[in-house]
Amino acid sequence: MADADVIVIGSGFGGAVTACRLAMAGASVIVLERGRQWDVNNFPRKPGDPWIWDDVHPERRNGWFDMRVFPFMTVAQGAGVGGGSLVYANISVEAKPDTFDSGWPAEITCDGLAPHYAEVGRMMEVKPVPANQWPERTRLLRDAAVKVGWGDRFRQLGLAVRFDPAWIYEQDDAHNHDKSRPETNIHGVEQGTCVHLGECDLGCPVKARNTLDFNYLAVARKHGARILPLHLVRDIKTTPAGYEVRTDILGGPAVVSHVFTAPMVIVAAGSLGSTELLLKSRASGGLANVSARLGMGWSSNGDFLTPAIHPFRDVRPSRGPTITAAIDLLDGVYKGQAIFVEDGGLPNVAQDALQRASEQPQQDEFMKHAVGTLLPALGSIDLLRRVMPWFAQSRDAADGRFSLKNGRLFLDWKIAASEKTIDAVASVHRKLASETGGLPLTPLPWTIGRTLITPHPLGGCNMGTSAADGVVDGHGEVFGHPGLFVADGAIVPKAIGLNPSRTIAALAEHIASGIVAQR
Numbered sequence: 001m002a003d004a005d006v007i008v009i010g011s012g013f014g015g016a017v018t019a020c021r022l023a024m025a026g027a028s029v030i031v032l033e034r035g036r037q038w039d040v041n042n043f044p045r046k047p048g049d050p051w052i053w054d055d056v057h058p059e060r061r062n063g064w065f066d067m068r069v070f071p072f073m074t075v076a077q078g079a080g081v082g083g084g085s086l087v088y089a090n091i092s093v094e095a096k097p098d099t100f101d102s103g104w105p106a107e108i109t110c111d112g113l114a115p116h117y118a119e120v121g122r123m124m125e126v127k128p129v130p131a132n133q134w135p136e137r138t139r140l141l142r143d144a145a146v147k148v149g150w151g152d153r154f155r156q157l158g159l160a161v162r163f164d165p166a167w168i169y170e171q172d173d174a175h176n177h178d179k180s181r182p183e184t185n186i187h188g189v190e191q192g193t194c195v196h197l198g199e200c201d202l203g204c205p206v207k208a209r210n211t212l213d214f215n216y217l218a219v220a221r222k223h224g225a226r227i228l229p230l231h232l233v234r235d236i237k238t239t240p241a242g243y244e245v246r247t248d249i250l251g252g253p254a255v256v257s258h259v260f261t262a263p264m265v266i267v268a269a270g271s272l273g274s275t276e277l278l279l280k281s282r283a284s285g286g287l288a289n290v291s292a293r294l295g296m297g298w299s300s301n302g303d304f305l306t307p308a309i310h311p312f313r314d315v316r317p318s319r320g321p322t323i324t325a326a327i328d329l330l331d332g333v334y335k336g337q338a339i340f341v342e343d344g345g346l347p348n349v350a351q352d353a354l355q356r357a358s359e360q361p362q363q364d365e366f367m368k369h370a371v372g373t374l375l376p377a378l379g380s381i382d383l384l385r386r387v388m389p390w391f392a393q394s395r396d397a398a399d400g401r402f403s404l405k406n407g408r409l410f411l412d413w414k415i416a417a418s419e420k421t422i423d424a425v426a427s428v429h430r431k432l433a434s435e436t437g438g439l440p441l442t443p444l445p446w447t448i449g450r451t452l453i454t455p456h457p458l459g460g461c462n463m464g465t466s467a468a469d470g471v472v473d474g475h476g477e478v479f480g481h482p483g484l485f486v487a488d489g490a491i492v493p494k495a496i497g498l499n500p501s502r503t504i505a506a507l508a509e510h511i512a513s514g515i516v517a518q519r
């Protein structure tokens with residue numbers, strides 16, 4: 001007998017949504033999640049805490065961030081129950097309608113996704129920062145937009161964060177945790193309200209962020225879903241009755257291998273995780289029919305960050321939610337490139353770590369990147385108060401390609417077709433920073449090495465109309481493997497040009513509703 005009706009691999013946006021909807025529809029659901037179950041008592045904060053997920057030795061280091069370094073591209077991801085929602089900057093925004101004009105199968109349209117976008121917003125209780133709580137970064141972004149004649153393009157963004165309308169910056173001890181108001185969310189889970197601590201990417205100590213463990217996953221659990229942390233899936237194999245999922249169970253004195261079975265499997269391990277799992281399973285013969293398109297069409301979503309020193313502004317990047325607003329240039333008004341500029345934040349803990357890291361030689365590639373980028377600004381911690389991290393997404397060429405090299409995931413990323421786009425992003429950052437009295441510091445890894453870092457990986461198991469142009473169909477089902485679905489960022493076939501989690505969740509709602517209708 002099978003272990004469950006459905007096995008979901010991964011508990012990020014795609015996994016949480018599908019697990020929730022299928023459990024609500026009465027299916028028995030097991031969620032296998034490689035990372036830990038985190039909470040306010042164990043978020044990493046100090047040196048020596050479990051910060052890093054080590055892809056080579058996950059049994060030794062199964063921490064908060066998974067940084068994958070490939071030639072010319074580093075990818076940042078979360079690991080744990082809640083996936084990318086644990087580490088993300090809370091921005092929940094719909095893709096522009098023109099995103100769906102081409103490159104998608106007929107089942108995916110802007111109108112068709114509209115109710116799913118709305119439902120994700122409701123489930124995650126998305127709303128903008130209240131007008132009386134704007135951090136200085138939001139004002140700087142708006143001022144920059146007005147200065148260059150783009151005032152009408154300034155937008156506040158929706159955040160999956162709880163705010164207390166009565167909280168203001170102008171009060172004694174404003175950021176004290178006691179100023180967070182306890183409240184129960186629409187799913188019956190106890191949370192708190194935001195006191196602008198600016199630690200969003202590291203886990204909110206007052207539970208103000210509406211991460212997936214507080215909504216979709218909580219509802220899935222209520223409907224009987226079993227969510228198993230530290231369960232790292234290694235391989236998927238077809239059987240006459242469905243699928244076998246070979247899993248390493250971490251966390252004990254030794255790794256234990258276990259095989260779970262189900263007639264239906266939903267792979268939701270993220271752009272890198274799902275692609276890697278299908279590549280390995282195809283290579284081992286377990287999923288022999290997967291399309292030859294597997295691994296192709298990967299995008300970094302055109303992400304780029306430019307720190308700028310604003311000597312006469314108390315920017316305080318460590319105050320307030322990590323991102324709050326945008327200047328919308330997605331219609332190509334700047335150099336013909338689709339760009340979405342945002343403010344960025346920098347947690348205090350990160351400031352401290354960068355300061356320490358700058359004082360010693362770095363072996364770790366990620367720290368080298370981070371220090372290389374911010375080093376010029378690190379004259380003193382006080383100077384960091386005046387740094388604005390100008391962030392942006394854009395529409396790159398989505399021509400990266402994953403394969404396996406010596407049994408590990410490898411990304412072949414070439415900048416040629418995307419170089420003009422990223423140059424335009426760097427240029428608009430310089431323009432906006434300079435116009436507001438800032439000194440932009442375009443990151444050296446870009447200017448010298450054409451090397452990028454992205455937190456928004458998209459594609460690898462792209463949606464298509466047949467196995468000739470995609471890996472999954474318009475309902476997320478893998479061509480050649482009935483009952484096997486991919487429902488996460490891996491199926492997105494192109495750059496969205498803005499923060500992608502709401503679109504990934506809406507696509508997962510679409511896939512789940514298709515499966516429920518079939519059942």
Ligand SMILES: Cc1cc2nc3c(=O)[nH]c(=O)nc-3n(C[C@H](O)[C@H](O)[C@H](O)COP(=O)(O)OP(=O)(O)OC[C@H]3O[C@@H](n4cnc5c(N)ncnc54)[C@H](O)[C@@H]3O)c2cc1C
Nearest residue numbers: 010012013014034083084089091233270273455489499501
């Ligand atoms: C620092 C940072 C800030 C961000 N800010 C924003 C933002 O503000 N707004 C926004 O829209 N997006 C943001 N993102 C991006 C967002 O987090 C991702 O787009 C989103 O999480 C992708 O959803 P997903 O379902 O594809 O994968 P994920 O959310 O990454 O979920 C995949 C899950 O699968 C698990 N997994 C992987 N491999 C295996 C395996 N073999 N076995 C078992 N489990 C596995 C992972 O641990 C993870 O929990 C940010 C990302 C980062 C890193």
Ligand code: SF4
Nearest residue numbers: 194195197198200204
């Ligand atoms: S700014 Fe601070 S209090 Fe507000 S959501 Fe982020 S971490 Fe929580």
